[in-house]
Each structure stands twice: as structure tokens, then as C-alpha cells.
Amino acid sequence: MKTTKPWSAALALGASLLLAGCGEEPEAQAPAPRPVRVVTVEKGVGGQVASFTGDVQAQDEAALAFRVSGRMIERSANVGDQVKAGQVVARLDPQNALNALRSAQAALAAAESQLVTAANTFERQERLLGNGFTTQANHDAARTALQAAQSGVDNAEAQLKTAQDNVSYTDLVADAPGTVTARGAEPGEVVQAGQMILQLARQGGRDAVFDVPANVLRAAPVDPVITVTLSDDPSVTARGRVREVAPQADPVTRTFRVRVGLDTPPAAMRLGSTVIGRVELGSDAAIEIPASALTAVNERPAVWVYDPASQTVALRNIELRRFSQASVAVETGLSPGEIVVTAGVQALHPGQKVRLLGAGS
Structure with missing residues (x-):
């Protein structure tokens, strides 16, 4: 009787196992959905309101000065005094x-x-x-x-x-009625021609003067109505329109000086009073989304839009109306009710499945 060698049996067993393993392949595991945070798009109820602190100044302010040099012997007006046109306010030794x-x-x-x-x-x-x-x-x-x-x-x-x-010229005469706001020399001093003796805020109009950033100027509507209130008494209000915008920004603050002409300002708004001006940057409703949702494609602003049915995201270009460090206002490209990704936008690709970590508005 013929016997089978042990090593032959082991070889046959190994071959059968190898053939069995070649017949089946393990299934590839799908990548897990990437977690993201989202926000639901809602239509805004109105534009933003910007407010700034400024002060009240005369629309027309002039420095009264002698046209000749000499020793001043008299100054009949002081700070706060009301002067009339033609009134002599100071004299030189004649x-x-x-x-x-x-x-x-x-x-x-x-x-x-x-x-x-x-x-x-x-x-x-x-x-x-x-x-x-x-x-x-x-x-x-x-x-x-x-x-x-x-x-x-x-x-x-x-x-x-x-x-x-x-x-x-040895008599300094006020050329218009107004209020003295500053003085530049005292009786007994030798003054030069053109040296300011009195600062006169002429009657006929008052301005509320503010320092405004450039982005607010760009976002403000054309010829806006400015609401001005006293900082220490909000019940005292006036309205006005922009009368003058400085052509150059302040070299330190990088803001622009804006003068708002006040319409019939109340008597409580005295020269030098601290006031607060408010302007609505946009009267129409706008879609607002967090600034973290913003990305770019084809050198244009874009956002990732979430599809609840397929649980995937798609990249979409949008047009911006205005933006800040916290939020952006969307002009076109989004509709109320759509869901936009606000966190994790840098790691996404079109059609990728995502998992929502939270939602907000």
C-alpha cells in the first residue's frame, strides 16, 4: 500500500487555500463624510446704520486780522461775544x-x-x-x-x-455778523499784518463735522439724509445732507473729513457741541453671510452650497455688495433658504459628501 508523504499533503492544502483566496476581493471602503458647519441664507430686513461722533462748526468761519502792522491798543470783543457787521472789534495805535x-x-x-x-x-x-x-x-x-x-x-x-x-486799517472791523470763537492777540502786543486777532464764526449756517472711513463713504447712498443728535441729549436732533467731503484722507487716521450742512439746527446745538451722526448705508434688504464662508474660484468670490438631498456641496460664484471682517452682503448668486458652508471650506471639492456639525442663521 502506497503512503502519502507529509510534505505533499501540506503543499496540496496550501494550493487549495491560495486558489480560494484569489476568487474573492475585499470591498473598498468609501471615505467618511467631511464634517462642516453651515448657515441658512435669509433675506435681510434692511441696510446697516453707521454712526460717528463729531462736533458742530460754523459753515463759514473767518480769521479777522489787521492789514497793517502795529501795536494793538484795544480789543473790544472776546470769545463768545456776538458782533455785528461793521462793528470795530480792535484798534492799533494810529x-x-x-x-x-x-x-x-x-x-x-x-x-x-x-x-x-x-x-x-x-x-x-x-x-x-x-x-x-x-x-x-x-x-x-x-x-x-x-x-x-x-x-x-x-x-x-x-x-x-x-x-x-x-x-x-488801524481799526479792525467785522465784515459780517457772527460769534467770536477764538482770540490770537492781547492789547499791548505788537502784531503783524495778517496775524489772527479774532476767529469769527459767521452767522448763516452750521455744519456737523465727522471723520469717516473710506469703506463707509463707498457704501453710503448718493446724497443721504444724515440724522444728527446731541451726544448728551438724544432728544435734540437735526437733519442734514453732506455738503463737503475732503479730497484727501488724514495721513494719521486715514479717514476723510465730512461736513454735513444742518437744516434749521436747534439752538441747543451750539458751536463746539459733540454730536452723533447716523446714516443708513443701504435702504434695501440684503443677504448677509459670515465672512468665513467666502472663498474664490476663477478669480471671483464664491461659496460652497450644501444640497440636503444628496448631502454634497457645490461651488458657486457670487457677486458682493459690501464686505467687512465679520460678514459680507451678497448682491447676486444666493437665494433665501439655501445652505452655505461657513467652516471647512478650504478642504472641500465639488460633489463631496459632508456631515453637518451645526446650523445657524
Whole structure:
């Protein structure tokens, strides 16, 4: 009887197991859905309101100054005083100006005397030349002297007018009614021509002045209505419109100075009062989503939109109206009720299955 060797039996068993293993392949496991956070898109109820703190200033403010130099001997107005048009608010010592005026008057009298003499001489030369008793050269010299004398009178009259003006310039006169807001010199000081003596806030209008960032200027509507209230009394309000925007930003704060002309401001809004201005940046409703949801595709802003039926995400381009560090306002590309991914957007690809960690609005 023939016996089977042990190693032959082991070999046959191993071969059968190998053939059995080749007939079946293990199934590949699908990747687990990626967890994300989402938000449901809702239509906004209105635009944002921006508020800024500023102060009340006069629409027209002028620095009153003397047109000549001298020692100031009087200042009849002080800070807070109401002045009228034509009122003398300060005076210089007029002695030097009066001396110059007397000198100019004397110079004019001398010039007029020379003119009379030159005119008489020319008349004699005119008669003598007609009768043949003088030469043409003497006649021409008399004519030249007469013209020079006339020019001397003209010059003396101009000098007299300048001296008279300088005397009048020793009185500083308010050119319009208003309120004195600052002073620049005291009686007894020697002041220079053009040096500010009094700062006058002219009557006729008041501005609320604010420092506004550039992004708010871009988001504000055209010709908006600004609501202005006193910071210490919100019941005192006024309305106004933007009258002037600085063409250049402040080099330190990078904000733009905006002047709002107030319509019939209440008396409580005195010059220098601290006020708060409010403006609605958008009167129409807008879709707002967190800024973390924003990504980009094809060099345009985009978001990941979640499909509840397939539990997958798709990339969609959107158009922005405005944005900030916390949120963005969507112009087009989204509809109320859609679900947008707000966390995990960098690790997604189109058609990927996701698992929601939380939802919000």
C-alpha cells in the first residue's frame, strides 16, 4: 500500500487555500463624510446704520486780522461775544499812520504848487513862441516840465490815498455778523499784518463735522439724509445732507473729513457741541453671510452650497455688495433658504459628501 508523504499533503492544502483566496476581493471602503458647519441664507430686513461722533462748526468761519502792522491798543470783543457787521472789534495805535497821512498831504500840496508853476511857464512859452520871441527848444522844455509836474501830482494823490487807507486799517472791523470763537492777540502786543486777532464764526449756517472711513463713504447712498443728535441729549436732533467731503484722507487716521450742512439746527446745538451722526448705508434688504464662508474660484468670490438631498456641496460664484471682517452682503448668486458652508471650506471639492456639525442663521 502506497503512503502519502507529509510534505505533499501540506503543499496540496496550501494550493487549495491560495486558489480560494484569489476568487474573492475585499470591498473598498468609501471615505467618511467631511464634517462642516453651515448657515441658512435669509433675506435681510434692511441696510446697516453707521454712526460717528463729531462736533458742530460754523459753515463759514473767518480769521479777522489787521492789514497793517502795529501795536494793538484795544480789543473790544472776546470769545463768545456776538458782533455785528461793521462793528470795530480792535484798534492799533494810529500815530504812525497819522504821521504818514500828514506827510502825504504835504507832498500833495507841494506837487500841486509845482504843477501851477509849470502850467504858468508853459502858457508864457506858448504865447512867446506864437509871437516869435522864444525858441522851440524853450517851448518843448516847458511842456516837459508841465508833464512832469502833472505826474508828480498824480503820484502824490496815490500816496495820500494809501496813507488814508492805512489810517482806516488801524481799526479792525467785522465784515459780517457772527460769534467770536477764538482770540490770537492781547492789547499791548505788537502784531503783524495778517496775524489772527479774532476767529469769527459767521452767522448763516452750521455744519456737523465727522471723520469717516473710506469703506463707509463707498457704501453710503448718493446724497443721504444724515440724522444728527446731541451726544448728551438724544432728544435734540437735526437733519442734514453732506455738503463737503475732503479730497484727501488724514495721513494719521486715514479717514476723510465730512461736513454735513444742518437744516434749521436747534439752538441747543451750539458751536463746539459733540454730536452723533447716523446714516443708513443701504435702504434695501440684503443677504448677509459670515465672512468665513467666502472663498474664490476663477478669480471671483464664491461659496460652497450644501444640497440636503444628496448631502454634497457645490461651488458657486457670487457677486458682493459690501464686505467687512465679520460678514459680507451678497448682491447676486444666493437665494433665501439655501445652505452655505461657513467652516471647512478650504478642504472641500465639488460633489463631496459632508456631515453637518451645526446650523445657524
